Amino acid sequence: MHEVTLRMKDIQKSFSGIKALKNINFELRKGEVHALLGENGAGKSTLIKILSGIYQADGGSIEIDGKTISIHNPLDAIKQGIAVIHQELILADNMSIAENIFMGRERCNKFGFIDFKAAEREVQERLDLLGIDLKAATVISKLSTPQKQVVEIVKALTYHAKIVIMDEPTASLSNKEIEMLFSIIEQLKEQHISIIYISHRMEEIFHISDRVTVIRDGEYVDTLKTKDTDADELVRLMVGRQISDYYSHTKRKLDQVVLEAEGICTPDKLKDVTIKLHKGEILGLSGLVGAGRTELARAIFGIDRIESGVIKINGRPAAIQSPGDAIKNGIVLIPESRKEEGLILGNTVGFNITITVLEEFIKFIHVKQAREQEIIHTFFSKLSIKASSPRQAVGLLSGGNQQKAVVAKWLATRPDIIIMDEPTRGIDVGAKAEIYALMDELAKQGTSIIMISSELPEVLGMSDRIYVMNNGRIATCLDGAEATQENIMSYAAGVKND
Numbered sequence: 001m002h003e004v005t006l007r008m009k010d011i012q013k014s015f016s017g018i019k020a021l022k023n024i025n026f027e028l029r030k031g032e033v034h035a036l037l038g039e040n041g042a043g044k045s046t047l048i049k050i051l052s053g054i055y056q057a058d059g060g061s062i063e064i065d066g067k068t069i070s071i072h073n074p075l076d077a078i079k080q081g082i083a084v085i086h087q088e089l090i091l092a093d094n095m096s097i098a099e100n101i102f103m104g105r106e107r108c109n110k111f112g113f114i115d116f117k118a119a120e121r122e123v124q125e126r127l128d129l130l131g132i133d134l135k136a137a138t139v140i141s142k143l144s145t146p147q148k149q150v151v152e153i154v155k156a157l158t159y160h161a162k163i164v165i166m167d168e169p170t171a172s173l174s175n176k177e178i179e180m181l182f183s184i185i186e187q188l189k190e191q192h193i194s195i196i197y198i199s200h201r202m203e204e205i206f207h208i209s210d211r212v213t214v215i216r217d218g219e220y221v222d223t224l225k226t227k228d229t230d231a232d233e234l235v236r237l238m239v240g241r242q243i244s245d246y247y248s249h250t251k252r253k254l255d256q257v258v259l260e261a262e263g264i265c266t267p268d269k270l271k272d273v274t275i276k277l278h279k280g281e282i283l284g285l286s287g288l289v290g291a292g293r294t295e296l297a298r299a300i301f302g303i304d305r306i307e308s309g310v311i312k313i314n315g316r317p318a319a320i321q322s323p324g325d326a327i328k329n330g331i332v333l334i335p336e337s338r339k340e341e342g343l344i345l346g347n348t349v350g351f352n353i354t355i356t357v358l359e360e361f362i363k364f365i366h367v368k369q370a371r372e373q374e375i376i377h378t379f380f381s382k383l384s385i386k387a388s389s390p391r392q393a394v395g396l397l398s399g400g401n402q403q404k405a406v407v408a409k410w411l412a413t414r415p416d417i418i419i420m421d422e423p424t425r426g427i428d429v430g431a432k433a434e435i436y437a438l439m440d441e442l443a444k445q446g447t448s449i450i451m452i453s454s455e456l457p458e459v460l461g462m463s464d465r466i467y468v469m470n471n472g473r474i475a476t477c478l479d480g481a482e483a484t485q486e487n488i489m490s491y492a493a494g495v496k497n498d
Contacts, residue, residue: 004028005163006062007062012059013057014058022218029211030162031191033185033189033209034209035211036215037205037237037238039400039428039430042218043215043218043219047215051077051165052071052082052084053071053073078161081163083156084165086152091152094140094141095139096138096140097123098124100155101151101154102158119136120136123154149169157193163195164188165196168198168199202231206226211224212234214234238428239429239430247461248437254281255279257315258314258448259312260276261299262312263310264296265306270292270296274474280443280446283464284451284460284462284465284467285452285466286492287469288470291472292472292473294336294421297419300450301331302321302322302324302325303333313331330416331415331416332410334419335421347394348393348394349387349392349397351394354375375412380408384404398431399431403424403431416446417447420439420450421452422452422453436461460484
């Protein structure tokens with residue numbers, strides 16, 4: 001695995017006079033998985049867009065199999081055997097797998113008509129080769145997210161791709177689905193296909209990659225064999241600090257109960273769920289995918305109907321039948337999917353921050369612009385949101401800054417209780433540290449937080465207590481020495497039971 005298939009030398013790129021990439025070097029060997037690491041804004045996306053033909057470099061060179069090439073557009077990249085599996089999959093839901101894969105390059109018979117059967121046969125051969133139990137004629141809308149990713153991979157293979165770029169491929173997958181993806185990656189390696197793997201999840205990097213290249217602030221930092229490094233070193237290379245500095249939560253004595261959910265049952269998932277949340281507490285909610293964590297958050301926030309049980313705020317029953325009722329009771333929910341449920345991507349950062357508090361600066365037809373700007377600038381400063389201005393479209397921000405905009409939107413309502421569902425999913429280590437510091441500061445000020453997370457180090461590092469869910473029920477509550485990764489996983493998997 002020492003034969004070099006891709007070499008990018010001294011790649012440079014500027015936007016409006018600002019250097020995004022400064023003499024970046026990157027090398028990919030045949031049949032290897034090479035992880036590309038860096039904070040949001042470090043230059044990963046720009047480098048990949050140059051390789052895939054979306055951007056053109058201002059300087060430097062690209063070699064494929066030892067020959068210098070030019071990539072002027074995505075079609076050039078495809079012709080050179082470069083394929084990208086984007087984080088947000090682009091497929092036509094009303095068309096079949098085969099139709100999606102050959103869209104724009106349909107297989108035709110000798111009479112010039114589209115030969116659907118020939119396309120299906122070719123795609124089916126690829127699916128069978130990868131050991132995937134799918135039929136080429138299946139309509140995309142019937143597939144799960146990991147199955148849709150398989151379709152994108154098969155599409156890349158029909159282009160005879162020798163380099164596949166995977167951008168955050170596991171962002172919305174369960175552990176079982178991730179294992180399936182890793183199995184496919186191993187098969188691609190056996191076929192001598194090289195993979196550039198972009199992820200913020202350290203455990204994935206160490207599980208699947210052969211080497212890691214770190215870039216920071218648009219500059220090349222280092223390339224390491226994965227087996228010769230560890231998470232602490234990679235974090236230090238990315239952001240200049242140790243991983244132990246991540247979790248800034250100071251655990252404190254808890255006394256006043258601010259929220260009680262007693263015997264909560266919902267039609268589809270929750271079964272007699274009871275939890276307590278204290279003032280100034282960060283309460284972790286752990287469990288496997290499908291355990292009921294998000295459903296509990298939705299029930300408390302008034303999205304999902306509660307069949308039986310009661311929610312109490314400061315000891316008194318609260319009638320919460322809608323998100324509006326929850327907000328009136330000082331409860332807000334930062335959802336798992338910021339792009340689908342947390343933000344209006346086409347609108348500005350300022351608009352998204354103030355949308356929950358319009359009554360503070362709009363009276364009938366009169367808009368108090370000074371008050372509106374005061375709210376926006378307060379949270380820009382408080383959360384260190386990095387944007388060209390409040391008028392920039394929020395969809396153009398990095399994942400970490402989008403998450404800060406969602407948090408700002410709800411902090412503007414001055415809540416007493418914040419439910420955070422996967423608060424650091426898909427954001428880099430630097431942005432994670434900022435979110436953790438903010439959570440700790442809010443807790444110090446008396447705000448209570450329920451944090452749902454699939455990352456066990458995050459749950460352990462930031463929680464005062466941890467409820468573990470299994471199959472719609474609370475399996476246990478852990479704190480102190482009992483709170484270990486092994487105990488959490490045992491209760492989450494149903495091996496242990498209180």
